[in-house]
Amino acid sequence: MRKHGIRLGAAALGLVLALILAVGPAQAADKTLMMATTTSTDNTGLLDYLAPKFQEDTGIELKWSSMGTGKALQFGRDCNADILLVHAPEAEKEYVEEGSGVDRREVMYNDFVIIGPPSDPAGVKGMDVKEALSTIAEKSVVFVSRGDESGTNKKEQSLWTAAGMELPDKQDWYVQTGQGMLKTILVASDRDGYTMTDRGTFIKYEAENNGEPPLVIIVEGDETLFNQYSVITVNPEKCPSVKTDLARTFSDWITSEKTQKVIAEFLLLDKQLFTPNAK
Amino acid sequence: MSFILDGFTQALHLLATGDPETYSAIRATLTVSSMSMTGTLVLGIPLGFLLGYARFPGRRAAKTAVDTMLSLPTVVIGLLVYAMVTRKGPLGDLELLFTLPGVALGQVILGLPIVIAFTATAVESMDPRLRPTLLTLGANPRQVLMATLWEARYSCLVAAVTAYGRIVSEIGISMMIGGNIKWHTRTITTAIALETGKGRFAMAIALGLVLMAIALLVNLAVVGLRRKAVH
Secondary structure: OHHHHHHHHHHHHHHHHHHHHHHOOOOOOOOEEEEEEOHHHHHOOHHHHHHHHHHHHHOOEEEEEEOOHHHHHHHHHOOOOOEEEEOOHHHHHHHHHOOOEEEEEEEEEEEEEEEEOOOOOOOOOOOOHHHHHHHHHHOOOOEEEOOOOOHHHHHHHHHHHHOOOOOOOOOOOEEEOOOOHHHHHHHHHHOOOEEEEEHHHHHHHHHHOOOOOOOEEEEOOOHHHEEEEEEEEEOOOOOOOOOHHHHHHHHHHHOOHHHHHHHHOOEEOOEEOOEEOOO | OHHHHHHHHHHHHHHHOOOHHHHHHHHHHHHHHHHHHHHHHHHHHHHHHHHHHOOOOOHHHHHHHHHHHOOOOHHHHHHHHHHHHOOOOOOHHHOOOOOHHHHHHHHHHHHHHHHHHHHHHHHHOOOOOHHHHHHHOOOOHHHHHHHHHHHOHHHHHHHHHHHHHHHHHOOHHHHHHHOOOOOOOOOHHHHHHHHHHOOOHHHHHHHHHHHHHHHHHHHHHHHHHHHHHHO
């Protein structure tokens, strides 16, 4: 019995050690660029697609942490990232003006869409954004919001204001998840409600559901739904630790003609997720 | 319901084919938990021994503090460590944010009270005749100390396993300090949260299976060692 016990213990410890050895030491690269970015570039798989190409072209490894644009900007202010890839033009301009960021460059765009159950419980299909939002509010149909000060959340809030309404907050029909876009779509789908998302993330969601998603596009095509993405370098004067050259390289690379073409070629279900528009 | 079964099948496939994303998360978890366990044990056992063995003023307060810290929520630890290691924080220059050592720092804070409290209790509840017996046998203070620690070794082991269980399963610290960075700081728990959020259950289930397997292996190891103790 005693021998058996020792053997069992030794075998189990050995297995744990073997597992550690088998998976090897963490890989390290000399040059790494730290990016804070919005959830859409991560959730859609765009960065998974771009990062290896960037490393191949420049030898720099791209590391990124995805969060709402509001938090990403705060990460820049706190000097925790070298570069930002975000989508809230107003907040970005403020960020540059206050001296926290430099060299803001537009990279690509897509558009926002309002999605909901195919049965369209509020009957807003075909309406413009203002009309659709006020009808949803009037009929108190569930609307799920990111509620996390992300670019999408900021955009959504500006649309409520544009529709001439107070920002919904405590209403029963207004659900704020405080989480990423795909999670928020799952909540909306669970509650049979509407939500607003960028087209890239929606196509990703469609693809995850084999082209038959529980929520479909209800409102789209409005001019106000334009969604611009930009890169901003964290200001090295405020944050001396920032790897300015690497950030500069990335900024040049992603706005280069070659990479812009690569972005246009990023497809899911044969649909283009982002349209490059660097100047 | 079928998606659970599908997820399970796909999970086995991911594990069997050596899917790099899955194994990267496994590696990150094993690496960071090994680091934090080393820190926890190296600091925790001597401190726990001291708390259980030595008599000093403020000992009762120290015990209360340790017991309170047993229920420190992981998000609070995450918040505290974040405030320390953010670039503008007091430890900002160490560049610990978004790194596994940074996560390990938080996890040591999580594991430490467990190891200290368990070890202290074990040392305290040992047979009171041990010390006088050792002394009559002519042991010097160092030998008394070593013998006491040796007698408490299995309780220390239980402490280590309990601490490991909490460290390997926590998500608050890993998410806030590690940042869930793919190929680097994405651990099993943060990956499960992410994949579930994206509705990709297969990968989440695969990682869940691995986490349970690690728990099983650790417990088998302890069962083995305890058998050795009994016989």
